Amino acid sequence: MKYDVYIGLEVHLQLSTKTKAFCSCSTIFGESPNSQTCPICLGFPGALPVLNKEALKSAVKVALALNCSIAEEMKFDRKNYYYPDLPKNFQISQYDKPLSYNGHLDIKVGSAPKRIRIRRVHMEEDAGKLFHKDEYSLVDYDRSGTALLE
Amino acid sequence: MDLNKHTALTLLKMLGAGRINAAEILDDVLRRIDVVDGKVKAFASAVDRKILRQKISIPRKGALGGIPIILKDNLCEAGYPATCSSKILKGFNPPYNATVVEKLEKAGAIFLGKANMDEFAFGSSCETSCYGATRNPWDLERIPGGSSGGSAAAVAADEAIMALGSDTGGSIRQPAALCGVVGLKPTYGRVSRYGLIAFASSLDQIGPITKDVADCALLLNVIAGYDERDSTSADMPVFDYLKFLDIDISGLKAGVPKEYFVEGLDKEVREAVRKSISIFKKLGVKIADISLPHTKYAVSTYYIIAPAEASSNLARFDGVQYGARCSGAKNIIDMYKKTRSEGFGDEAKRRVMLGTYVLSSGYYDAYYLKALKVRTKIKEDFDKAFSDCDFILTPTSPTAAFKIGEKTNDPLSMYLSDIYTIPANLAGIPAISIPCGFTQGGLPIGLQILAKAFKEDTIFKAAHAFEKNTDFHNRKAPL
Numbered sequence: 220m221k222y223d224v225y226i227g228l229e230v231h232l233q234l235s236t237k238t239k240a241f242c243s244c245s246t247i248f249g250e251s252p253n254s255q256t257c258p259i260c261l262g263f264p265g266a267l268p269v270l271n272k273e274a275l276k277s278a279v280k281v282a283l284a285l286n287c288s289i290a291e292e293m294k295f296d297r298k299n300y301y302y303p304d305l306p307k308n309f310q311i312s313q314y315d316k317p318l319s320y321n322g323h324l325d326i327k328v329g330s331a332p333k334r335i336r337i338r339r340v341h342m343e344e345d346a347g348k349l350f351h352k353d354e355y356s357l358v359d360y361d362r363s364g365t366a367l368l369e
Numbered sequence: 370m371d372l373n374k375h376t377a378l379t380l381l382k383m384l385g386a387g388r389i390n391a392a393e394i395l396d397d398v399l400r401r402i403d404v405v406d407g408k409v410k411a412f413a414s415a416v417d418r419k420i421l422r423q424k425i426s427i428p429r430k431g432a433l434g435g436i437p438i439i440l441k442d443n444l445c446e447a448g449y450p451a452t453c454s455s456k457i458l459k460g461f462n463p464p465y466n467a468t469v470v471e472k473l474e475k476a477g478a479i480f481l482g483k484a485n486m487d488e489f490a491f492g493s494s495c496e497t498s499c500y501g502a503t504r505n506p507w508d509l510e511r512i513p514g515g516s517s518g519g520s521a522a523a524v525a526a527d528e529a530i531m532a533l534g535s536d537t538g539g540s541i542r543q544p545a546a547l548c549g550v551v552g553l554k555p556t557y558g559r560v561s562r563y564g565l566i567a568f569a570s571s572l573d574q575i576g577p578i579t580k581d582v583a584d585c586a587l588l589l590n591v592i593a594g595y596d597e598r599d600s601t602s603a604d605m606p607v608f609d610y611l612k613f614l615d616i617d618i619s620g621l622k623a624g625v626p627k628e629y630f631v632e633g634l635d636k637e638v639r640e641a642v643r644k645s646i647s648i649f650k651k652l653g654v655k656i657a658d659i660s661l662p663h664t665k666y667a668v669s670t671y672y673i674i675a676p677a678e679a680s681s682n683l684a685r686f687d688g689v690q691y692g693a694r695c696s697g698a699k700n701i702i703d704m705y706k707k708t709r710s711e712g713f714g715d716e717a718k719r720r721v722m723l724g725t726y727v728l729s730s731g732y733y734d735a736y737y738l739k740a741l742k743v744r745t746k747i748k749e750d751f752d753k754a755f756s757d758c759d760f761i762l763t764p765t766s767p768t769a770a771f772k773i774g775e776k777t778n779d780p781l782s783m784y785l786s787d788i789y790t791i792p793a794n795l796a797g798i799p800a801i802s803i804p805c806g807f808t809q810g811g812l813p814i815g816l817q818i819l820a821k822a823f824k825e826d827t828i829f830k831a832a833h834a835f836e837k838n839t840d841f842h843n844r845k846a847p848l
Contacts, residue, residue: 258463258464258465261690262685262690263463263464263465263690263691264445264451264453264458264461264463264566264567264685264686265443265444265445265451265463265465265467265563265564265565265566265567266465266563266564267562267563267598267599267600267601268600269597269598269599269600270600297681299681299684299728301684301687301702301705303687303689303701306685306689306690307684307685308684308685308687309681309684356701358689
């Protein structure tokens with residue numbers, strides 16, 4: 220039997236915004252643990268997310284560079300799962316109404332042109348980081364809520 | 370002087386005239402709490418009296434300068450407990466203020482503490498609190514309604530001049546009705562929810578519970594408005610609602626939906642609401658029989674959407690960062706399970722399970738998506754009704770206050786307590802409950818007035834006209 224091989228890639232990238240996706244905490248890398256957090260990116264009860272305008276602008280630029288159609292209306296969804304680096308136990312992501320869709324990227328394989336289709340580019344927030352010790356684990360939420368593209 | 374018996378507006382007038390000072394109000398309120406709260410149990414936590422006296426010693430200016438207020442236990446005030454009356458949040462003192470708390474603080478109000486509530490606002494009787502049940506000031510054997518039962522009972526018992534509650538399916542209006550006070554659920558988006566511990570994000574709204582309609586307008590004046598920290602708050606003009614109180618309502622048209630006067634409605638409640646409708650008629654309001662045909666689906670729709678959202682909102686209570694954490698867990702999954710099993714009460718567990726089920730893959734379309742479609746139909750019913758009517762009149766609750774323990778083993782009959790209040794949350798429209806009569810046994814009955822989104826002014830006009838021509842709001846609980 221003969222098979223054709225198709226490989227799909229899910230790629231995440233961080234948007235280089237000054238502040239996080241849904242709060243005004245700094246995104247500077249390598250600061251002391253949990254120094255760049257607030258009730259919103261710590262998922263404290265009662266705190267509410269507000270979308271970072273610059274993150275949205277950057278996301279649209281990437282989507283356009285990848286020849287995507289930009290949605291006239293998009294929404295955010297909650298991806299529910301339990302993990303200690305995810306303070307709300309859901310990740311704010313996009314499911315059925317993403318930012319953009321149906322794009323492509325033209326590359327060359329050797330000298331032959333090749334078109335990579337892009338199904339969608341959507342926005343989401345990053346989780347924090349776990350450090351495992353012998354009997355316990357530590358969490359650094361400085362990355363929590365950083366703006367990502369998928 | 371019993372200053373605690375007065376409304377905020379009366380007290381503000383007395384303060385303005387220099388006849389009293391704010392410390393005297395606070396003293397009378399605290400004295401009243403000492404006398405009656407052992408019986409009523411309206412508080413989940415009280416602010417230290419030294420702190421209160423210190424605060425009141427500095428002149429407090431603003432629209433509510435010196436007025437003692439109680440906040441529902443799901444509202445965040447920096448440094449004070451906000452536990453949603455749940456074991457799982459014991460010891461949680463948020464490091465930030467809710468927007469409404471900031472606004473009240475700026476207006477000069479004094480916070481007495483947090484009002485008892487059904488755990489995470491899951492309930493209609495205030496019995497599911499980890500602090501025990503609050504009692505109805507009109508009959509201590511009965512429930513005050515819920516979930517803002519502590520807020521309503523405190524106002525009814527004159528333990529606070531005003532209160533804030535939250536309303537997801539009737540949690541302000543139903544306890545207001547059962548305690549004989551005024552409670553408003555504003556339009557979805559009218560009041561910022563930053564700092565309100567979420568139950569169901571597409572339904573929750575913060576609102577006032579007060580002794581009369583004018584105080585309700587005053588309190589809404591202070592808390593309403595757009596907030597950049599809450600993306601669901603509406604960027605719409607906020608009015609001075611006090612200006613609408615004395616506008617003539619003759620010529621307005623009120624709809625009376627036939628679906629709200631069916632089986633399950635108590636005879637005395639029906640009678641009181643019918644009499645209220647005839648009072649509106651005398652005031653020159655045209656009364657029209659209308660139909661809201663999808664009303665019968667409201668409770669089932671709500672009990673899919675609300676638990677679905679709650680199961681996601683409550684996921685964060687896992688013992689990792691704050692609140693209670695179990696001891697002796699073997700690993701992280703074990704810690705989650707034990708913490709949540711120990712921390713949540715039965716009704717919270719029931720709703721988390723219900724919600725997780727209806728959102729799970731394979732059932733999502735059949736339950737959640739379908740419920741969203743029915744919700745749209747319910748909203749369309751109201752759109753149609755308001756194309757012809759200025760407001761709608763209904764009972765707030767199908768019965769007066771029931772006995773403590775009467776419905777705790779029968780969740781379905783408990784859920785039906787909110788049959789008349791749930792539709793306003795599903796449609797996002799404002800609705801008030803005002804006192805409109807008493808049963809022969811002396812229990813308060815509430816009348817609900819609903820209006821189009823952002824037409825709180827119409828509600829205040831109608832409610833105040835009714836109040837001016839009746840005396841129900843002046844009666845005090847025989848404590």
